[in-house]
Amino acid sequence: MKSKLRISKMAVLAVALSVVAAPHSAAQTYPTKPVRMIVASGAGGGLDFVARLVGPKLGENLGQTVVVDNRAGASGSIAAELAAHATPDGYTLILLSASLVVYGMVNKTRYDLFRDFAPVSQVAAAPYILTVNPALPVKSVKELIAHAKSNPSKLNYPSTGNASLAHLATEFFAISTGIELVHVPYKGVGAALPDMLSGRIHMSMLSVGSVFSHVRSQKLRALAIATATRAKVAPELPTMIEAGVPEFTVTQWHGLLAPRGTPRPVIERLHREIGKAVQQPEIASRFAVDGTEGIGSSPAEFAAHLRSERDRWAKVIKLANIRTD
Template sequence: MSFNRRKFNRLLLAGTGAVVAAPFVRAQGAWPNKPMRVIVPYAPGGFTDVMARLVSQHLSTRLGQPVLVENKPGGGSLIGVDAIAKSQPDGYTFGVVIAAYAANMTLYQKLPYAQKDLQPVSLIGVSPLVAAVNKDLPYKTAQQMIAFAKANPGKISYGSSGNGSAVHLSTELLKMLTGTYMLHIPYRGAAPALSDLIGGHIQLFMDAASGLIQPIKTGKVQGIGVASDKRLPALPDVPTFIEQGIKGFTGSTWAGMLAPTGTPPEVIKRVSDEIAQIVKLPDVVSRFETMGVIPSGSGPQEFDRFIEEEIKKWGNVIKTAKITAD
């Protein structure tokens, strides 16, 4: 048999490629090979928890491993976020955070973790805030409310789900943009604030759309504005603040996935790519629409830029309004 060098070289290169590729294939196949966990820095049942469980359910199906949600509430989300930051970066621990994560970078003088300890994975979705007033008040639109607030400084009390929350900061931004003074009443969560709005103990409350859609639709409260550049499909009759002449006013809460820094980049990319597909699934799109959530599914770099913009935006509000965590 004659020696064919060209054929030999092709075989040698093919064999070398197989040797080089084999560890890569094995490494790719090795993850995930055990259950994963998603830490939520809040109690079960809230916006963050619902978003985390919805995504985790689909991740489990697509990755072929259980994806377990672990709630670690407390400390204004600091306990849970710290747990994410200090977890092993082995690709088996992730976390879902909301807008408070960005605000806390300025709100607290000292954090138990650093921003560099956490790696952005994907922005899952954004929920523009909706403002509502007590249904028995004479003002029924944002402009009417602003006119009343200017004529009666301090006569409007607004509730929030706590100091430094997206609701608190967004309402303070509204005050800045309109030159009004309204009294802040912080609550331990959105539910008691909404209850007091319905009962007439406060006049204004802004919340994620999921918390106000039904009260507005059933007439328990009066929706006066959406803090976004577009109306929400779930509340088509509630105009945006921008439509009502309050230029530049936007405010939202959002849900995004993080991982401890050092998590393998190929794992970060895989999870991010899966989330980008998950938020397009018909059942997820439908659920988001009923919650007033705008799907995102952005990649790690885009989410990183989004976080930086949020830190800057809300940092300015915190400093200007002299807001503290207490």
């Protein structure tokens, strides 16, 4: 009887130890197959740029291919819903931008960004930049404001969807300067660019990483940058504050989330490899060309950043009276 009892206790202990060791074992062997990175935008925008630059290096660090899967629409909400229902094993991740945080504050979604996901790392950040099509007869923020006031509701701007960061930032600019603009939502920056370059879209407030190559080629004219101090990528550009719009700073960021329940050791492994990837000289230098900065923050730091962004843009949503679709 005592012998059976000892065997039973040993069996229970073995099971308990295996449960404790399982996450660590998962981290040691992870990944054993390709990792899917769902990108909350279409091809051609700043988020896609970050994914396709960092993805291969992350895959190299992990020893497996990272497959970039673009899912455009609803400011990234379509991608988020897909990722939220994925198995939480580290093989499905989502790369998102600030737009997805603000979208969920205005629209009803079948997921909760703060409940259904585990933060991994903020990957990169890029300031917003105010640009116009060169055909528009303005060369400064002051001239743009004057032109808009003379032509109320005649100038339009793009966004990556209702309640996206581009939508909120541009409406905040309009409110701050007393002008009226027409909002034209797209499924992503890549979808908006043809109209921006052709002149069907007059102006834009988007991330430097999304549009600066077109500024360099003079297909778009930059008027100001939404940073607190002048940016290294374009030191000749005034800040929005210098241009006469007080306290106007906007930064687009890109971060990685995993479905809630993903083993903590896997989260930590992903965070470490992201940090290594964005610090690689070839990636850092390519980021710098378009005014983007690699971050590689910890899961805790990224979680705090997400909460801070939610609180900040909630005030703008109320001020601009942004409503659901």
